[in-house]
Amino acid sequence: MTAIFKTSTRALLILSVSLSVLSAAALSAGAARGGGPEVAHFTLANGLEMVVVPDHRTPVVTHMTWYRVGSADETPGKSGLAHFLEHLMFKGTAKNPEGKFSQTVATLGGQENAFTTADYTGYFQRIAREHLETMMQFEADRMTGLVLSDDNVRPELKVVLEEWNMRVGNSPDARLGEQIAASLYLNHPYGRPVIGWRHEIETLDREDALAFYRRFYTPNNAVVVIAGDVTADEVKALAEKTFAKVPRVADTAPRLRAQEPPPAAPRTVMLADPRVAQPSLQRSYLVPSYATSKKDAEALEVLSHILGSGSTSRLYRALVVDQRVATNTGAYYQGSSLDASRFGVYAVPQPGVTFKTAETALDEVIADIVKSGVTAEELERAKTRMIADAVYAQDNQAALARWYGVALTTGSTVEDVLAWPDRIRAVTADAVRDAARTWLDRRRSVTGYLVKELPEEKRS
Amino acid sequence: MTAHMPIRSADRLPKIIARALLGASLLVAMAAPAAATKIERVRSPGGIEVWLVQETTVPLIAMDFAFRGGASQDPADKAGVASLVAGMIDEGAGDLDSKTFHERLESKAIELSFTANRDHFTGSLRTLTENKDAAFEMMRLALNAPRLDAADLERIRSETLGILRRESTNPDNMASLRWWETAFAGHPYGRPVRGTLDSVSTITAQDMRAYMKGVFARDTLKVGIVGNIDGATAAALVDKVFGALPAKATLRKVAPADPQGLGRVIAIDFDVQQSVVMMGGVGIPRKDPDFMAAFLVNHILGGGAFSSRLYREVREVRGLAYSIYSTLVPLDSAALFMTATATRGESAKQTLDVVAKEIRRLAESGPTEEELAKAKSYQKGSFALRFDTSTKIAAQLVQIQIDDLGIDYIDKRNDLVEAVTLADVQRVAKRLLDGGMLVTMVGRPQPAPAKGG
Numbered sequence: 010m011t012a013i014f015k016t017s018t019r020a021l022l023i024l025s026v027s028l029s030v031l032s033a034a035a036l037s038a039g040a041a042r043g044g045g046p047e048v049a050h051f052t053l054a055n056g057l058e059m060v061v062v063p064d065h066r067t068p069v070v071t072h073m074t075w076y077r078v079g080s081a082d083e084t085p086g087k088s089g090l091a092h093f094l095e096h097l098m099f100k101g102t103a104k105n106p107e108g109k110f111s112q113t114v115a116t117l118g119g120q121e122n123a124f125t126t127a128d129y130t131g132y133f134q135r136i137a138r139e140h141l142e143t144m145m146q147f148e149a150d151r152m153t154g155l156v157l158s159d160d161n162v163r164p165e166l167k168v169v170l171e172e173w174n175m176r177v178g179n180s181p182d183a184r185l186g187e188q189i190a191a192s193l194y195l196n197h198p199y200g201r202p203v204i205g206w207r208h209e210i211e212t213l214d215r216e217d218a219l220a221f222y223r224r225f226y227t228p229n230n231a232v233v234v235i236a237g238d239v240t241a242d243e244v245k246a247l248a249e250k251t252f253a254k255v256p257r258v259a260d261t262a263p264r265l266r267a268q269e270p271p272p273a274a275p276r277t278v279m280l281a282d283p284r285v286a287q288p289s290l291q292r293s294y295l296v297p298s299y300a301t302s303k304k305d306a307e308a309l310e311v312l313s314h315i316l317g318s319g320s321t322s323r324l325y326r327a328l329v330v331d332q333r334v335a336t337n338t339g340a341y342y343q344g345s346s347l348d349a350s351r352f353g354v355y356a357v358p359q360p361g362v363t364f365k366t367a368e369t370a371l372d373e374v375i376a377d378i379v380k381s382g383v384t385a386e387e388l389e390r391a392k393t394r395m396i397a398d399a400v401y402a403q404d405n406q407a408a409l410a411r412w413y414g415v416a417l418t419t420g421s422t423v424e425d426v427l428a429w430p431d432r433i434r435a436v437t438a439d440a441v442r443d444a445a446r447t448w449l450d451r452r453r454s455v456t457g458y459l460v461k462e463l464p465e466e467k468r469s
Numbered sequence: 470m471t472a473h474m475p476i477r478s479a480d481r482l483p484k485i486i487a488r489a490l491l492g493a494s495l496l497v498a499m500a501a502p503a504a505a506t507k508i509e510r511v512r513s514p515g516g517i518e519v520w521l522v523q524e525t526t527v528p529l530i531a532m533d534f535a536f537r538g539g540a541s542q543d544p545a546d547k548a549g550v551a552s553l554v555a556g557m558i559d560e561g562a563g564d565l566d567s568k569t570f571h572e573r574l575e576s577k578a579i580e581l582s583f584t585a586n587r588d589h590f591t592g593s594l595r596t597l598t599e600n601k602d603a604a605f606e607m608m609r610l611a612l613n614a615p616r617l618d619a620a621d622l623e624r625i626r627s628e629t630l631g632i633l634r635r636e637s638t639n640p641d642n643m644a645s646l647r648w649w650e651t652a653f654a655g656h657p658y659g660r661p662v663r664g665t666l667d668s669v670s671t672i673t674a675q676d677m678r679a680y681m682k683g684v685f686a687r688d689t690l691k692v693g694i695v696g697n698i699d700g701a702t703a704a705a706l707v708d709k710v711f712g713a714l715p716a717k718a719t720l721r722k723v724a725p726a727d728p729q730g731l732g733r734v735i736a737i738d739f740d741v742q743q744s745v746v747m748m749g750g751v752g753i754p755r756k757d758p759d760f761m762a763a764f765l766v767n768h769i770l771g772g773g774a775f776s777s778r779l780y781r782e783v784r785e786v787r788g789l790a791y792s793i794y795s796t797l798v799p800l801d802s803a804a805l806f807m808t809a810t811a812t813r814g815e816s817a818k819q820t821l822d823v824v825a826k827e828i829r830r831l832a833e834s835g836p837t838e839e840e841l842a843k844a845k846s847y848q849k850g851s852f853a854l855r856f857d858t859s860t861k862i863a864a865q866l867v868q869i870q871i872d873d874l875g876i877d878y879i880d881k882r883n884d885l886v887e888a889v890t891l892a893d894v895q896r897v898a899k900r901l902l903d904g905g906m907l908v909t910m911v912g913r914p915q916p917a918p919a920k921g922g
Contacts, residue, residue: 064526064857065526066524066526066857067506067853067856067857068853069853069854069857099775108776108785111774111775111776112776112843114774114775115774115775115776115843115847116843116846116847116850117846117847117850118846118847118848118849118850118851118852118854119850119851119854120773120851120854121775135854135857136850136854137850137853140850163788164785164786164787164788165788166788167787167788167789168784168788168790168791169791170813171743171788171789171790171791171792171811171812171813172791174742174743174791174811174813175743175791175792175811178741178742178743179640179741179742179743179745179811237857283740284638284739284740284741285638286634286635286637286638287631287632287634287635319571319575320567320568320571321568321571321572321575326568329624329628330567330568330620330624333624333627336627336628336630336631337628337631357631359627360630389576390572390575390576393575393576393577393578394575394576394578396578397578397597398578400527400528400529400597401529401578401595403526403527404527404529404531404858404859404860405857405858406857406858407857
């Protein structure tokens with residue numbers, strides 16, 4: 010399960026956060042058992058799933074509507090369509106013309122936004138509890154009632170291209186990230202950028218958006234998560250008046266994407282941009298996700314923590330403290346995806362230190378875990394930290410809502426989220442070593458280098 | 470797939486302004502009452518005042534605090550001292566070297582963090598209730614006995630330099646740095662909070678100790694605690710953490726200042742696809758009777774909703790930008806009004822014109838009655854969203870104290886919003902928006918040859 014806001018690319022996120030902020034566990038914890046809220050989960054007659062996470066401390070709610078569709082569900086040649094449609098979902102319906110929903114949210118003092126990833130698309134409002142029904146009405150209405158015209162689609166395409174300029178065009182880190190993903194996934198659509206390839210975004214139009222909408226936006230493909238000052242019974246009653254009235258407009262198909270062949274060769278990519286003032290390297294390994302192998306995922310989660318979370322981690326101790334070959338380094342694991350996911354490591358070399366030196370040091374750290382495993386103390390510390398994150402999460406209704414939404418749109422269940430702390434507790438040192446041995450294999454990886462200019466080639 | 474997470478709107482406070490905001494008292498202005506938030510004023514035996522919200526649902530405790538005197542206390546040739554102090558005081562303290570210190574924090578899942586903004590040095594703590602004694606002890610060590618060992622200083626310094634190098638070619642950072650150094654030339658606000666590659670290279674442990682000696686003191690300290698803890702326990706823990714600090718801070722005086730260069734447009738030529746534009750002028754101080762009216766005017770112009778005039782005219786209607794907003798930045802020694810956006814090179818001029826026109830239109834004609842009503846409604850309605858996590862509440866408790874708004878501010882705040890009249894916002898729109906702006910722009914504003922990705 011993943012963090013949702015603000016950063017365009019993982020690479021940027023990692024390279025810019027200060028140490029110990031990016032805890033893999035923090036991105037993936039679930040609510041702890043005991044003491045945590047009583048989570049309700051039910052399905053309406055039209056197939057819409059609902060999750061209610063009560064938090065009665067403040068009279069507000071977080072209302073999130075998730076669709077089981079993301080960029081990995083796009084037709085080849087139409088990359089960026091899931092995200093473009095997300096923008097267009099704010100263009101109104103017959104009942105609520107353009108601007109009415111957002112105006113209402115603003116007038117009622119709510120906050121709203123939306124997001125798209127490879128596997129899901131989500132919309133949310135955070136608002137005083139008494140306005141929940143109004144939000145549900147609007148969201149139910151736009152689930153199947155979207156009306157688009159070229160007059161509002163065309164300016165929005167420009168907005169999306171500006172978003173591309175900001176996130177990708179202006180960011181060498183992001184462009185390297187795109188190259189790494191495209192090289193890592195030889196066959197699976199995760200290799201495409203969520204925002205799309207620019208030349209394809211430019212061709213998207215109203216008909217594309219509506220066709221995609223009709224195919225994927227239907228109650229039986231949606232999950233509504235409501236966290237905050239409500240009870241399950243209240244939500245059920247409100248749902249009968251709102252979401253329950255939305256007819257199914259499409260059948261959902263199994264989300265079968267083209268899968269990856271067994272990876273056979275280490276790959277490297279190098280992105281040069283004159284604006285790169287600080288070189289860096291990052292590597293992604295193709296690994297299981299929670300959806301493809303829960304047991305592997307849990308071990309990888311703990312491994313990423315011990316290997317590269319914060320200044321007590323193996324990578325930081327070795328590369329930054331002891332050998333002083335890097336100014337920053339770390340590891341992360343993206344466990345929440347429907348198909349095979351990514352485990353990442355990165356390093357920012359000290360000035361004057363070559364990529365080769367930094368990378369050798371990094372490889373030695375990984376090799377050591379593969380060979381000798383992790384200590385009991387490291388394991389315990391990592392688990393304590395990760396499990397505590399599940400408690401801290403109970404303090405944040407919006408974060409809880411996101412976790413359930415992510416889980417239910419990426420092949421996990423409410424029970425999985427609830428059991429997560431216990432399952433992490435059960436991970437053994439052997440399992441962590443085995444995960445490193447099995448999955449952190451160079452042949453499964455792409456290493457990317459961000460440089461100011463390409464080195465001169467020797468021509469033969 | 471966090472790797473790519475396009476969202477519809479930019480961060481409501483995108484990084485360019487978030488950076489500008491370092492030190493701003495915005496939080497409170499945007500805050501509002503939460504029915505459930507009951508604040509106790511606790512005075513510790515040692516004489517430290519703590520604002521406490523007892524909250525027993527979740528087994529954790531959050532504390533926030535602030536000392537006056539952030540980066541504005543850096544010596545003129547040593548920009549970045551305060552920031553480096555924030556990065557160093559949890560790198561070993563007392564008998565614990567950096568490694569042991571971090572391991573101890575992690576083994577109990579205790580979170581400490583420190584930040585220097587322009588006007589304040591702030592810290593926060595989060596712990597499971599069961600570990601509270603250990604957590605406050607770690608905070609005590611960090612504030613009272615940081616080691617600043619040479620090897621750790623070099624390590625944190627090189628990490629900071631790495632970040633500064635990276636930011637040196639980031640158009641957002643470039644626009645922001647140039648704006649501040651131009652608007653506040655010769656003033657502490659003109660210096661980058663995190664310092665420069667040159668200044669950070671020269672900072673010594675002695676500089677950091679001098680900073681701490683002057684700034685870490687009880688008389689400017691503001692503390693807020695939220696969680697499963699009673700007043701007496703909170704008081705005792707606070708005495709332990711802060712009780713041994715000097716009674717009085719020794720601060721360099723920071724002269725009140727107005728931004729300079731209004732009316733100028735500084736274009737920095739840089740080969741990027743999208744030009745970043747930052748504009749700023751004179752704002753309204755937090756203590757000014759017109760502040761709330763200005764806050765509503767800003768909301769109408771470019772505040773945090775999908776319905777502001779700038780959002781509509783620049784983004785929705787013309788598709789010129791993905792991110793467009795304005796904000797008030799009331800610092801201790803200057804009050805600013807800022808707006809920022811980013812647009813493809815060939816649209817830079819058009820975008821600037823649209824923004825300028827909207828600002829002029831609002832200054833001349835003022836908001837409409839309906840806009841005012843909606844803005845008030847938004848501000849009143851969104852109050853509680855600022856209070857829905859312990860860490861947010863703790864931050865609010867500190868900000869309300871910094872802004873000296875009174876412990877009953879949360880209860881009064883919506884009445885203050887309601888009391889603003891149409892005449893107020895019309896007058897204040899003129900005052901706020903009529904003064905001209907300094908513009909910094911980074912990119913290639915001229916039509917550029919078409920380029921692939």
